[in-house]
Amino acid sequence: MFIATTHRGQLVQMDDDDDVPTLSADTFAALQEFYAEQEKRQEIFDKLQAQDQLKENILFDENWQLSQFWYDEATVQALVRAADRSVPAGGRVALLSCPTLFVPIKRQFGNRASVSLLEYDRRFEVHAPDFIFYDYNTPDKLPPDSLHSYDLVVADPPFLSEECITKTSETIKLLAKDKIVVCTGAVMKEHVEKLLELKLCEFQPHHRNNLANEFCCYANFDLDGVLR
Structure with missing residues (x-):
């Protein structure tokens, strides 16, 4: 199994006959979360750029x-x-x-x-x-x-x-x-x-x-x- 990314930045696990090191389930989940957040951030950028407006309606949750x-x-x-x-x-x-x-x-x-x-x-x-x-x-x-x-x-x-x-x-x-x-x-x-x-x-x-x-x-x- 090996890790690859799709054109949307999503992680997928793929089988391979070669002896390729694999990620743990926790690491794989963390990487999936990272790419999901990255994609969400890009969607916000694209939306705001298209609207050409001050980002008044975006209120992020407290971290x-x-x-x-x-x-x-x-x-x-x-x-x-x-x-x-x-x-x-x-x-x-x-x-x-x-x-x-x-x-x-x-x-x-x-x-x-x-x-x-x-x-x-x-x-x-x-x-x-x-x-x-x-x-x-x-x-x-x-x-x-x-x-x-x-x-x-x-x-x-x-x-x-x-x-x-x-x-x-x-x-x-x-x-x-x-x-x-x-x-x-x-x-x-x-x-x-x-x-x-x-x-x-x-x-x-x-x-x-x-x-x-x-x-x-x-x-x-x-x-x-x-x-x-």
Whole structure:
């Protein structure tokens, strides 16, 4: 038996008289799942390209393995309002590991400012060319034209760990030229203040699914005043 792929990327097991190594059932199932996800992603790309529209109606499920927890609507609207009031015409916004903010903020700005999404989850490549693949483990792996060029950086580090906030902070410093907003757990307060010199805000982000960890918002400007 050997493994082959069809023209649609599907895996098939085929018999062969030669002594060819075969995959285990678990490995074969994992590969089938990979190709199925790849095909689904391509279908989304094709549909959006044909419609030539902003991907407003696509809402991916949270991937808890990637520590994804989407904001509730009130939090989204508050951060959209903060961005709208903080970024000048012709400015740039970077959204770091907070992909569900992209469409609402992009819609709010229209052509008035540019919005970039830096994200590890490649499902959000549907937002290309505004999508930049980002892995916090390589914090300085960024496009040259992104360095110190963003009027506002909004970040939500995926993990509540010193390592993650430290590396994400390196990226934020490389991207930002002015305002910074970080949404993360209350337990990270000391690290956020030390690494980025941000102050705790009254505004608190909330999520669609209730989380056990208390979340807070930190900024290097008067975010609460902007939201009033």
